[in-house]
Amino acid sequence: MKALKKVIHNLDPKFEKGGKWEKMYPLYETLSTFLFTPKHVTKKGAHIRDGVDLKRTMFMVIIALVPCLLFGIYNTGHWHYELQSYLNPEQYAGYSDYLTGFGDKVVYGLIQVLPLVIVSYAAGLGAEFIFGFIRGHGLHEGFLVSGLLIPLTMPADVPLWMVAVATVFAVVIGKEVFGGTGMNILNVALTARAFLFFAYPTAMSGDKVWKSGTKEVMAENGGLMPDGSSGATALGDLATFVGDSPSVAGEALSASASNGALLDKFQAAYDPIHAFIGMIPGSVGETSTLAVLIGAAILLFTGVASWRIILSFFAGGFVFGLLMNGISANAYMDMPAFYHLIIGGFAFGAVFMATDPVTASQTQYGKLWYGFLGGGLAVLIRVLNPAYPEGVMLAILFMNVMAPLIDHYVVQANIKRRQKRFKTA
Amino acid sequence: MSKTVRLRKGLDINLLGEADKVKADVKPPAMVALKPADFHGLVPKVVLKTGDKVKRGEVVFYDKYNQDIKFVSPISGTFEEIVRGAKRKILEVRIKSDGSDDVVSVDPIDPSSLSADEVKKVMLDNGLWPFLKQRPLDIIANPAVKPKAIFISAFDSAPLAPDYDFILHGQDQDFQHGLNAISKLTDGKVHLTLNGKVPADKAFQNAKNVEINKISGKHPAGNVGTQIHHIDPVGKGDMVFTINPQDVVIIGKFFAEGKFDPTRIVALTGSEAKNRKYYRTIIGTQLTDIVKDNLESDNVRVISGNALTGTKVDTDGFLGFYDSHITVLPEGDEYKFFLTKGWLGPGFDKYSSHRLFPTWIMKNKKYRLDTNMNGEERGFVVTGEMEKVLPFDILPMQLIKAIMVKDIDAMEQLGIYEIAPEDFALCEYVCTSKIEIQEKIREGLDVMNEEVM
Numbered sequence: 001m002k003a004l005k006k007v008i009h010n011l012d013p014k015f016e017k018g019g020k021w022e023k024m025y026p027l028y029e030t031l032s033t034f035l036f037t038p039k040h041v042t043k044k045g046a047h048i049r050d051g052v053d054l055k056r057t058m059f060m061v062i063i064a065l066v067p068c069l070l071f072g073i074y075n076t077g078h079w080h081y082e083l084q085s086y087l088n089p090e091q092y093a094g095y096s097d098y099l100t101g102f103g104d105k106v107v108y109g110l111i112q113v114l115p116l117v118i119v120s121y122a123a124g125l126g127a128e129f130i131f132g133f134i135r136g137h138g139l140h141e142g143f144l145v146s147g148l149l150i151p152l153t154m155p156a157d158v159p160l161w162m163v164a165v166a167t168v169f170a171v172v173i174g175k176e177v178f179g180g181t182g183m184n185i186l187n188v189a190l191t192a193r194a195f196l197f198f199a200y201p202t203a204m205s206g207d208k209v210w211k212s213g214t215k216e217v218m219a220e221n222g223g224l225m226p227d228g229s230s231g232a233t234a235l236g237d238l239a240t241f242v243g244d245s246p247s248v249a250g251e252a253l254s255a256s257a258s259n260g261a262l263l264d265k266f267q268a269a270y271d272p273i274h275a276f277i278g279m280i281p282g283s284v285g286e287t288s289t290l291a292v293l294i295g296a297a298i299l300l301f302t303g304v305a306s307w308r309i310i311l312s313f314f315a316g317g318f319v320f321g322l323l324m325n326g327i328s329a330n331a332y333m334d335m336p337a338f339y340h341l342i343i344g345g346f347a348f349g350a351v352f353m354a355t356d357p358v359t360a361s362q363t364q365y366g367k368l369w370y371g372f373l374g375g376g377l378a379v380l381i382r383v384l385n386p387a388y389p390e391g392v393m394l395a396i397l398f399m400n401v402m403a404p405l406i407d408h409y410v411v412q413a414n415i416k417r418r419q420k421r422f423k424t425a
Numbered sequence: 426m427s428k429t430v431r432l433r434k435g436l437d438i439n440l441l442g443e444a445d446k447v448k449a450d451v452k453p454p455a456m457v458a459l460k461p462a463d464f465h466g467l468v469p470k471v472v473l474k475t476g477d478k479v480k481r482g483e484v485v486f487y488d489k490y491n492q493d494i495k496f497v498s499p500i501s502g503t504f505e506e507i508v509r510g511a512k513r514k515i516l517e518v519r520i521k522s523d524g525s526d527d528v529v530s531v532d533p534i535d536p537s538s539l540s541a542d543e544v545k546k547v548m549l550d551n552g553l554w555p556f557l558k559q560r561p562l563d564i565i566a567n568p569a570v571k572p573k574a575i576f577i578s579a580f581d582s583a584p585l586a587p588d589y590d591f592i593l594h595g596q597d598q599d600f601q602h603g604l605n606a607i608s609k610l611t612d613g614k615v616h617l618t619l620n621g622k623v624p625a626d627k628a629f630q631n632a633k634n635v636e637i638n639k640i641s642g643k644h645p646a647g648n649v650g651t652q653i654h655h656i657d658p659v660g661k662g663d664m665v666f667t668i669n670p671q672d673v674v675i676i677g678k679f680f681a682e683g684k685f686d687p688t689r690i691v692a693l694t695g696s697e698a699k700n701r702k703y704y705r706t707i708i709g710t711q712l713t714d715i716v717k718d719n720l721e722s723d724n725v726r727v728i729s730g731n732a733l734t735g736t737k738v739d740t741d742g743f744l745g746f747y748d749s750h751i752t753v754l755p756e757g758d759e760y761k762f763f764l765t766k767g768w769l770g771p772g773f774d775k776y777s778s779h780r781l782f783p784t785w786i787m788k789n790k791k792y793r794l795d796t797n798m799n800g801e802e803r804g805f806v807v808t809g810e811m812e813k814v815l816p817f818d819i820l821p822m823q824l825i826k827a828i829m830v831k832d833i834d835a836m837e838q839l840g841i842y843e844i845a846p847e848d849f850a851l852c853e854y855v856c857t858s859k860i861e862i863q864e865k866i867r868e869g870l871d872v873m874n875e876e877v878m
Binding site for chain 2 (some may be wrong): 047407
């Protein structure tokens with residue numbers, strides 16, 4: 001290590017002001033501070049400082065995302081082969097089962113997912129560095145997490161150039177124009193996803209994108225989905241069922257009976273255990289509530305994520321789910337409340353997106369409201385507007401915008417309480 | 426009505442190197458200095474010329490903008506020099522000892538027989554006034570104001586802090602005398618706040634003329650600001666004075682003996698200090714005799730004060746006016762490889778309030794922390810960390826942001842009158858983004874001083 005230290009820091013003068021490679025300083029700073037914590041010492045104020053820094057904090061989030069990434073890779077492969085099995089039963093029949101063909105699935109998943117991760121990091125870091133060069137500072141760590149979150153929120157088949165465009169958009173418009181890490185209003189990863197969702201809806205929604213290789217399968221099958229297969233997500237499927245409802249209902253059933261039949265069909269297709277473990281189609285990293293909860297455990301244990309937000313987000317979703325059950329006007333509303341928590345990226349959003357400290361509420365009470373309303377809104381959007389099964393994404397983005405307002409009220413309450421002390425005294 | 430306060434928030438940083446409970450004498454210093462920087466915002470007007478003889482207790486300089494506030498020499502000797510920094514700012518006013526002990530002396534006075542104005546006059550004329558600080562602003566108390574209360578913290582909870590019970594042991598009479606004097610300055614109460622966790626020394630327990638409160642919890646329980654907040658908070662237009670117990674003793678001695686006695690018992694602490702004891706010395710002493718032969722290595726930082734709020738001094742520097750504590754820490758000016766001692770290392774050598782480090786399972790371990798920043802400065806990202814170490818009903822992040830944008834209304838509403846930079850020292854310590862929070866707080870107080878006060 002000493003040799004490396006020497007080599008690197010002998011280069012210091014060349015990158016300093018007036019040095020030969022002065023312009024490359026941001027890049028050099030990023031790499032050298034990655035390898036070695038700099039020798040900056042405190043000057044005034046507290047002479048000793050906590051060991052923690054943003055690098056360590058952000059790295060912990062990346063570790064927490066690893067279970068989601070790994071499961072996502074496997075899940076991508078699984079649904080690819082599952083769809084194949086409708087075309088070539090003799091070749092792939094066994095693969096429709098979750099437990100067989102592990103190696104093939106992982107390899108296929110890696111081939112699909114790794115390029116997404118690489119493109120996301122390359123595009124995002126590129127954009128970050130351009131701003132770093134303009135402002136004369138090295139990389140701020142925020143994007144290290146965003147760069148992994150972005151591919152995990154994408155369908156596996158999304159074209160790579162779209163990922164690149166969305167990432168650059170999110171970094172530049174979502175973050176850097178506000179001043180960089182710590183200054184943004186909207187969650188960067190969700191900005192990227194929302195950008196694609198509205199700019200290229202065909203690549204981001206519907207029933208042709210969630211299983212990797214759907215296009216090829218349809219091409220072989222004369223442009224149609226193979227009989228008996230479905231390409232939609234759980235929430236999308238429920239929408240389809242609702243659309244198909246006359247055929248399900250058959251005769252003129254009462255509305256609630258029809259809803260009941262729909263739900264039975266839905267629950268048969270997505271049994272809660274499977275949905276919880278993540279054996280459902282969806283974006284790369286969001287399907288497995290189990291993997292998300294492992295990540296959540298890491299984040300809560302280390303104190304990186306706010307338990308207030310995660311807990312209240314789930315609580316909000318569940319309470320609004322129950323509320324909708326009470327209203328019971330369509331099949332969505334009748335969906336058992338706990339279902340909302342385990343499908344459609346709800347858990348992923350709650351644990352990794354809503355907790356982004358920069359865009360969430362910053363006050364302790366504010367966090368509770370922010371999470372609760374976010375979770376509730378996610379369910380509300382899903383249930384009331386089935387065209388947007390991405391309720392979680394939209395709810396969190398909306399709450400990002402509302403967070404300062406929530407904080408404002410918390411701050412005002414604090415001010416009032418503090419003033420009261422003097423009046424009564 | 427005395428109060429008992431229990432704090433849940435705060436942080437005790439376990440540093441290696443407490444001072445042994447032994448009092449030792451050092452030889453009288455050859456040189457002392459008064460450092461105007463110890464008194465924030467002070468512009469000194471020096472009345473002596475180089476080579477002038479000065480007695481102990483004789484005026485050396487006064488406050489240019491409030492000429493009643495005078496600062497006196499802690500020794501008798503000759504006026505050596507004024508050390509100036511950038512823009513000719515006065516950094517040190519040095520006085521060389523002449524070995525004798527000529528002292529300005531007046532007749533002993535019984536403070537109980539004096540009026541408030543008389544006590545004030547004695548204190549101002551004899552260099553005792555600067556011991557009093559005011560809140561808001563945490564600067565030398567304004568003699569024109571009658572405070573609603575006076576606060577004294579009977580313990581220091583900072584890392585490696587000296588034990589006031591030990592220091593004041595046996596000085597009951599002088600302490601009481603001092604209390605009698607300063608209690609004249611207010612119509613309200615003099616609050617003496619004891620540590621609720623351990624029984625206090627008799628000097629504190631038997632103090633009269635005061636309201637005795639108890640507070641228990643982690644640091645900053647011993648900060649007088651925390652105690653004010655929980656006992657009798659300062660609002661807009663209010664003012665309280667604060668003073669350290671050792672300084673009350675100095676005031677008490679003056680009234681009892683008629684002489685300025687700058688004796689200080691100073692704790693030498695820190696992992697890089699040898700012979701860690703309590704040394705009997707004086708205000709403004711040159712540290713050479715205490716520190717020089719007691720360092721573990723050359724690459725150390727000597728701090729006059731504690732590790733969170735003290736001032737960096739050279740080994741031949743001078744003790745701060747208010748300080749009764751010297752901390753010696755290893756300098757952290759070395760690169761740290763990220764996997765071993767750097768940002769991704771296991772971190773057994775780092776004390777952290779975050780559970781990203783194993784600190785929280787090794788609660789009783791004592792740490793040898795250095796002065797490395799442990800990271801680079803960033804924008805605010807992590808929220809909620811400061812709230813855990815600030816036992817005030819104050820929103821730290823919002824207040825700091827209000828200061829950054831100089832929003833006077835918001836600062837006022839969010840509680841700037843109640844705080845001093847030292848109250849935010851722990852916030853600065855835990856800040857993931859390595860922002861200089863104490864400095865920001867001071868900037869905010871300066872803005873308030875200019876615009877509002």
